[in-house]
Amino acid sequence: xxxxxxxxxxxxxxxxxxxxxxxxxxxxxxxxxxxxxxxxxxxxxxxxxxxxxxxxxxxxxxxxxxxxxxxxxxxxxxxxxxxxxxxxxxxxxxxxxxxxxxxxxxxxxxxxxxxxxxxxxxxxxxxxxxxxxxxxxxxxxxxxxxxxxxxxxxxxxxxxxxxxxxxxxxxxxxxxxxxxxxxxxxxxxxxxxxxxxxxxxxxxxxxxxxxxxxxxxxxxxxxxxxxxxxxxxxxxxxxxxxxxxxxxxxxxxxxxxxxxxxxxxxxxxxxxxxxxxxxxxxxxxxxxxxxxxxxxxxxxxxxxxxxxxxxxxxxxxxxxxxxx
Numbered sequence: 001x002x003x004x005x006x007x008x009x010x011x012x013x014x015x016x017x018x019x020x021x022x023x024x025x026x027x028x029x030x031x032x033x034x035x036x037x038x039x040x041x042x043x044x045x046x047x048x049x050x051x052x053x054x055x056x057x058x059x060x061x062x063x064x065x066x067x068x069x070x071x072x073x074x075x076x077x078x079x080x081x082x083x084x085x086x087x088x089x090x091x092x093x094x095x096x097x098x099x100x101x102x103x104x105x106x107x108x109x110x111x112x113x114x115x116x117x118x119x120x121x122x123x124x125x126x127x128x129x130x131x132x133x134x135x136x137x138x139x140x141x142x143x144x145x146x147x148x149x150x151x152x153x154x155x156x157x158x159x160x161x162x163x164x165x166x167x168x169x170x171x172x173x174x175x176x177x178x179x180x181x182x183x184x185x186x187x188x189x190x191x192x193x194x195x196x197x198x199x200x201x202x203x204x205x206x207x208x209x210x211x212x213x214x215x216x217x218x219x220x221x222x223x224x225x226x227x228x229x230x231x232x233x234x235x236x237x238x239x240x241x242x243x244x245x246x247x248x249x250x251x252x253x254x255x256x257x258x259x260x261x262x263x264x265x266x267x268x269x270x271x272x273x274x275x276x277x278x279x280x281x282x283x284x285x286x287x288x289x290x291x292x293x294x295x296x297x298x299x300x301x302x303x304x305x306x307x308x309x310x311x312x313x314x315x316x317x318x319x320x321x322x323x324x
Contacts, residue, residue, distance in 0.1 A: 001232065001251025004031050005137060005258050006117045006278070007070045012136040013125060015040040024064070026055070026079055033232045037140040056082045066128065069104060070121050072096035077103035089127050095120065115273050137258035141237045148230065149237035156202075156225035160241045164199045164321055166191055167239055167256070168224075169247035170216065171209035174297045176269045177248045179305050181216055186310045187246070188224050191317060199321075202227060202242065204235060204252055244320055246313065248305070249275055257282060262320040264313060268304030269294050283316040 004027060014023060024043035025035055032046040047055040052075075059082045067080035069090035077100030080088045090096065090104030101107050110123040122133045152158075158165055170184045188201040204227045205213040217226060227238065236255055239245060245256035245263045249270045257263050257277030265277050267286040271293040276284050286292060287307045294304075 002254040005254045008137045012134040072100045074098040145233040145237040148234040164197045165242045166244045167202045167242045169204045169252045172248045172250040176299045179266045264316045
């Protein structure tokens with residue numbers, strides 16, 4: 001999800017400079033909802049791991065002029081190659097996560113100032129004569145998505161105009177990115193009991209986190225509003241009405257930042273300078289230990305996340321929760 005969100009300014013910038021261009025986006029099926037009804041897109045080409053060969057056959061029937069490989073993976077490089085585009089733009093080898101550069105015929109090294117992945121992605125457009133960027137993360141939410149959020153707020157007696165609504169997201173794609181679930185519960189308790197806030201806490205979760213959420217439900221005293229199962233757009237509509245989001249390096253964190261909701265980002269194995277929540281309304285917490293930003297998916301200790309205290313996350317929340 002984060003990869004898609006971080007690529008959205010490329011789409012917005014492309015359409016500003018080439019308004020008549022037809023733009024298609026190849027995206028994994030489970031994240032295609034992020035792109036639906038985007039006015040800058042002509043076509044969405046969804047796929048999953050079982051339909052990869054069929055996707056290649058589909059691409060070979062199309063007539064693309066330019067292919068932009070924003071992911072820098074072997075698989076994305078293959079897709080750019082089979083698009084039959086005469087201009088296949090990708091990252092240079094040192095900036096590719098895998099050997100995708102062998103499929104590109106225009107290889108870009110981002111400038112030194114382009115540290116965040118959003119800026120690295122935009123730098124690929126320089127090969128198309130584009131140097132002025134549009135930092136707009138267009139995520140279209142339908143009336144049904146907004147209604148979902150409104151009905152959830154009514155059901156849980158949450159009033160955005162009166163309450164400080166804080167969303168906590170305890171899950172992440174890697175175990176090494178997860179802050180302990182008990183810390184989220186302690187943080188929720190501190191926030192709801194802080195007399196100056198009138199805070200209400202929502203806990204969000206994804207399809208792979210049902211077990212985690214079941215354990216959290218068993219440990220809470222119903223002071224936390226648990227999100228029902230939702231689509232990405234329904235989650236976006238709910239986040240949009242929140243005053244604050246707390247999470248680690250995971251898709252919903254980047255979704256909140258794209259929606260300009262202040263974020264407290266909890267970082268360990270990944271690099272917040274490259275993968276942090278984009279924008280200026282955010283606070284990053286990362287411990288200064290020797291193995292920080294190791295990019296490991298597995299670790300016996302995970303001290304980088306465990307060493308982040310509830311108190312320092314709470315203080316960051318209070319700092320961001322100024323007047324609405």
